[in-house]
Amino acid sequence: MPVLLKKALYLVVMLLLISFISFLAINAAPNSFLAAGELNPNMTPEAIEKLKAVYGLDKSMFEQYIHWLINLLQLNFGVSFVSGADVTDEILKRLPITLSMNITAMVAVFMLSIYLGIKAALHSGKSFDYALRQLSLISFSMPSFYLSLLLMLIFSVTLNWFPIAGLHSIEPKTGFSYYLDMAWHLVLPVGVMIFVSIGSMSIYIRSLTLEILKSDYIFFAKARGLSEKIILRRYIIPNLLPPVITLLGLSLPGLIGGSVILEAIFGIEGMGQLFYLSALSRDYPVIMGILTITALLTLLGNMSADLILIKLNPYAKRS
Amino acid sequence: MNLPRFSIFLLVAITVFSFFGSVFYSQSPYLLDKDSILLAPSFSHLFGTDRLGRDILARVIEGGKVSISIGIGSALIGSFIGLVLGSTAGYFRGKIDKAFVVLVDLFLTFPTFFLLLALVSYVNASVFVLIFIISITGWMTTARLIRSESFSITQQPFIKILDIAKVKKSKILLKYYAPLLAPIFFVSFTFGVGGAILAESGLSFLGLGIVAPQMSWGTILSSGKEVIDIAWWVSFFPGLMIFLITLSLMNISNYLQQQTNKKEIY
Numbered sequence: 202m203p204v205l206l207k208k209a210l211y212l213v214v215m216l217l218l219i220s221f222i223s224f225l226a227i228n229a230a231p232n233s234f235l236a237a238g239e240l241n242p243n244m245t246p247e248a249i250e251k252l253k254a255v256y257g258l259d260k261s262m263f264e265q266y267i268h269w270l271i272n273l274l275q276l277n278f279g280v281s282f283v284s285g286a287d288v289t290d291e292i293l294k295r296l297p298i299t300l301s302m303n304i305t306a307m308v309a310v311f312m313l314s315i316y317l318g319i320k321a322a323l324h325s326g327k328s329f330d331y332a333l334r335q336l337s338l339i340s341f342s343m344p345s346f347y348l349s350l351l352l353m354l355i356f357s358v359t360l361n362w363f364p365i366a367g368l369h370s371i372e373p374k375t376g377f378s379y380y381l382d383m384a385w386h387l388v389l390p391v392g393v394m395i396f397v398s399i400g401s402m403s404i405y406i407r408s409l410t411l412e413i414l415k416s417d418y419i420f421f422a423k424a425r426g427l428s429e430k431i432i433l434r435r436y437i438i439p440n441l442l443p444p445v446i447t448l449l450g451l452s453l454p455g456l457i458g459g460s461v462i463l464e465a466i467f468g469i470e471g472m473g474q475l476f477y478l479s480a481l482s483r484d485y486p487v488i489m490g491i492l493t494i495t496a497l498l499t500l501l502g503n504m505s506a507d508l509i510l511i512k513l514n515p516y517a518k519r520s
Numbered sequence: 521m522n523l524p525r526f527s528i529f530l531l532v533a534i535t536v537f538s539f540f541g542s543v544f545y546s547q548s549p550y551l552l553d554k555d556s557i558l559l560a561p562s563f564s565h566l567f568g569t570d571r572l573g574r575d576i577l578a579r580v581i582e583g584g585k586v587s588i589s590i591g592i593g594s595a596l597i598g599s600f601i602g603l604v605l606g607s608t609a610g611y612f613r614g615k616i617d618k619a620f621v622v623l624v625d626l627f628l629t630f631p632t633f634f635l636l637l638a639l640v641s642y643v644n645a646s647v648f649v650l651i652f653i654i655s656i657t658g659w660m661t662t663a664r665l666i667r668s669e670s671f672s673i674t675q676q677p678f679i680k681i682l683d684i685a686k687v688k689k690s691k692i693l694l695k696y697y698a699p700l701l702a703p704i705f706f707v708s709f710t711f712g713v714g715g716a717i718l719a720e721s722g723l724s725f726l727g728l729g730i731v732a733p734q735m736s737w738g739t740i741l742s743s744g745k746e747v748i749d750i751a752w753w754v755s756f757f758p759g760l761m762i763f764l765i766t767l768s769l770m771n772i773s774n775y776l777q778q779q780t781n782k783k784e785i786y
Contacts, residue, residue: 218626229642338774342766344718346725347741347759350748358749451628458631462722466745477726480637488638496629 318406340400538584602662610670
């Protein structure tokens with residue numbers, strides 16, 4: 202399949218570029234690997250040379266880059282400046298919670314906005330449409346941290362319905378109630394995630410549906426006297442899916458980026474919080490590790506969106 | 521209700537309030553007062569006071585200057601980069617366009633907020649640094665819009681005729697090309713100001729943006745998060761400002777876009 206090959210090649214080019222940029226970035230970092238050692242008066246020049254040899258810093262830039270690339274391919278980002286722990290372990294430990302939050306939010310946004318967007322398009326100009334457009338503007342302009350604080354104030358402080366922060370209650374739980382407890386802790390953060398991204402998605406789907414409704418095949422389907430339900434299932438949704446799936450693939454980085462703020466506010470020990478803490482303490486290996494892994498996830502997301510598209514539309518293979 | 525007019529009114533009101541508010545409101549945003557710690561909103565302190573007894577209204581006025589300046593500054597630079605790159609790619613096509621697509625894709629593979637945080641960790645944030653960082657992470661949407669718009673403009677016969685007539689490339693670009701891109705540019709500019717204000721306040725909220733003694737709406741809001749359970753007003757008012765100004769900007773952008781009848785930005 203030539204299209205797939207082309208996409209795979211593009212992926213490889215992107216990964217090479219990313220690895221090159223991250224190499225430059227980590228070399229430009231203000232506090233170098235040896236900064237502390239060079240300041241130490243007891244360090245002899247020989248000892249510094251030895252350390253450099255240990256870290257491979259005595260080699261040429263090109264050799265260092267190749268070394269970095271090989272490490273990246275093995276997902277080896279070195280050790281954290283702060284904790285001394287292996288960066289990949291740290292990230293992988295925290296990735297599942299972030300990913301599951303983001304995927305839950307993404308699925309919910311997808312379902313809800315398809316429903317809302319199509320409904321608004323079918324009743325375009327009516328009050329439901331107007332309300333959805335206003336809601337989407339609010340959703341787009343609402344800072345996630347502000348909404349989180351307001352919701353915390355209302356639901357956690359005043360009404361006491363949901364916990365303020367964290368992932369687990371103090372008393373340990375096991376089995377099914379362990380996950381139930383976790384879900385209860387995640388209602389507010391995931392709710393905020395859904396709210397801040399639903400506006401753009403549903404408005405996008407609304408305008409796509411409006412375009413589809415203008416087409417000849419819908420006109421003809423109506424002329425044949427097909428019911429609204431059948432038109433919806435047979436003509437609107439299949440035509441709607443390809444662009445929406447592309448957009449979903451593209452929106453993955455935005456969602457993950459948003460989890461930095463939410464995890465910091467709600468005290469969730471995920472990748473976003475780790476990123477925030479590393480940015481505060483300038484822990485460059487961790488920063489670069491997370492950047493590279495999210496870039497990889499995004500590329501994989503886009504790639505799978507493309508694959509689904511090809512599956513849905515055999516014509517896409519030819520272009 | 522006339523929404524665009526109301527939004528413009530709101531935008532102008534908040535801007536005037538931030539830049540000239542201190543003329544009418546004489547309280548100092550820096551004055552510490554141990555007798556008025558965490559006072560609820562009242563006539564002497566309309567927005568209440570914070571943990572150090574400082575007047576929130578005065579701080580919101582002062583912080584607004586920084587937030588709005590960063591918003592406008594970053595959006596100006598960001599949309600300018602987008603305009604230059606997008607129109608070059610759209611006009612010259614071919615290899616230049618391919619390189620452009622790779623560059624935009626590369627920037628879009630990283631979550632914008634991650635890029636912001638990573639860049640901020642390299643330097644100490646100040647107003648100018650933040651403007652710079654936010655603009656170089658926020659030009660992609662404008663660039664893509666301008667590019668696709670440029671594509672449709674170059675399709676039009678009069679540009680081809682100008683090419684055939686051997687009119688200078690620079691003259692075509694500036695005299696016949698740029699004016700057609702103006703509407704889409706203004707749409708994405710207003711949109712960009714809102715986005716930049718959100719980005720700055722997000723960074724400042726995390727403590728990685730503006731540092732004391734300077735303040736922005738984000739830092740004031742951030743200072744209220746520890747006392748949210750006993751003093752809602754510290755976070756509420758600066759957050760409301762961020763929300764209202766972004767809402768009015770998005771609304772105006774949306775309205776402009778309906779006028780030019782182009783595809784939705786977001």
